[in-house]
Amino acid sequence: MAGTLVTGANGQLGNELRAIENKLPGTVYYTDIAELDICQKETLIQFVKKNNIDLIINCAAYTAVDKAEDEPDTAYQLNAEAPGFLAEAARENNALLLHISTDYVFDGKGPKPYKESDKTAPVSVYGQTKFAGEKAIENSGCRYLILRTSWLYSIYGNNFVKTIVRLSREKQELKVVFDQTGTPTFAADLALAIAEISAHKDEAFYIKNAENQIYHFSNEGVCSWYDFAVEIIKFTSKTLSIHPVRSEEFPSKAVRPAFSVLDKTLIKKVYDINIPHWRDSLEKCMKILLQTKL
Numbered sequence: 001m002a003g004t005l006v007t008g009a010n011g012q013l014g015n016e017l018r019a020i021e022n023k024l025p026g027t028v029y030y031t032d033i034a035e036l037d038i039c040q041k042e043t044l045i046q047f048v049k050k051n052n053i054d055l056i057i058n059c060a061a062y063t064a065v066d067k068a069e070d071e072p073d074t075a076y077q078l079n080a081e082a083p084g085f086l087a088e089a090a091r092e093n094n095a096l097l098l099h100i101s102t103d104y105v106f107d108g109k110g111p112k113p114y115k116e117s118d119k120t121a122p123v124s125v126y127g128q129t130k131f132a133g134e135k136a137i138e139n140s141g142c143r144y145l146i147l148r149t150s151w152l153y154s155i156y157g158n159n160f161v162k163t164i165v166r167l168s169r170e171k172q173e174l175k176v177v178f179d180q181t182g183t184p185t186f187a188a189d190l191a192l193a194i195a196e197i198s199a200h201k202d203e204a205f206y207i208k209n210a211e212n213q214i215y216h217f218s219n220e221g222v223c224s225w226y227d228f229a230v231e232i233i234k235f236t237s238k239t240l241s242i243h244p245v246r247s248e249e250f251p252s253k254a255v256r257p258a259f260s261v262l263d264k265t266l267i268k269k270v271y272d273i274n275i276p277h278w279r280d281s282l283e284k285c286m287k288i289l290l291q292t293k294l
Helices: 014-018 042-051 070-093 125-138 160-168 187-196 204-209 224-233 267-269 276-294
Strands: 001-005 028-030 053-058 096-102 143-149 171-179 213-216 241-245
Touching: 001 014, 014 028, 014 224, 042 070, 053 070, 053 187, 070 096, 070 125, 070 143, 096 125, 096 187, 125 143, 143 187, 143 204, 160 171, 160 224, 160 276, 171 224, 187 213, 187 267, 187 276, 213 267, 241 276
Parallel strands: 001 028, 001 053, 053 096, 096 143, 143 213, 171 241
Antiparallel strands: none
8 A cells, every 4th residue: 555654743734644644645654853864865765665655745844943044054954955855755656745835935025925936035044945945846856746834833832822822821911023924824724735635646637737836825814923912812811911013123033024925826726725714723723722721
């Protein structure tokens, strides 16, 4: 039986994919660096061949945006070189590589939601290395789909939602930037979209018309980080006072896109995917978080 390889399986998206394992095709191999180092090309290629992998879902990435400015080589190795190795392994086994990328490939100066065909201009090491990973895959000759997403959060791992919930227990007031606009993405929704896409991977129509393309996926709607924080607090019993501030009040090593809303028209048209509004998905996430006290 053919298998599915999920890399970066201990992260937010990887854990959400574990939760819907029955929706993924074949035998699913969940790996992180302890089980499979995707920066080791020969080991990776052998793993894919030995386990007859015909679908690779790459959730692995160096995502410490500010730290990447100090560790560009490490970020490049995981975000650019490793996807190239995965693409080579996919090509040799005629597998489909489904790679997760980011809104940070854009500079954030656009006036309207970004389409897949819009000009890329990453302004941080993280964005530059993720873009390099996209190009490595595109130039590899493998079957691929690249999914760009934004503002990912989950009940797993560390993320903005869990940080705001924690701070609501520790502080009386909080400052959050209001001049960065985008769309939150519940990792559980992205996982379901990946499962839906995976279900069509062997169909001739999709092989011919849908593969070897970039797609955008986030939840529906638009907000600032300030708006997002305000909504999160509404689900708690806390009376945390949140103040909107400009990004200059929080100097950081890496430049963030000021506007990174993604246009999702293409993925909805090709795969007929129904995407929830970010507020509805946040409600689902918060109910789980508050029940489990994560």
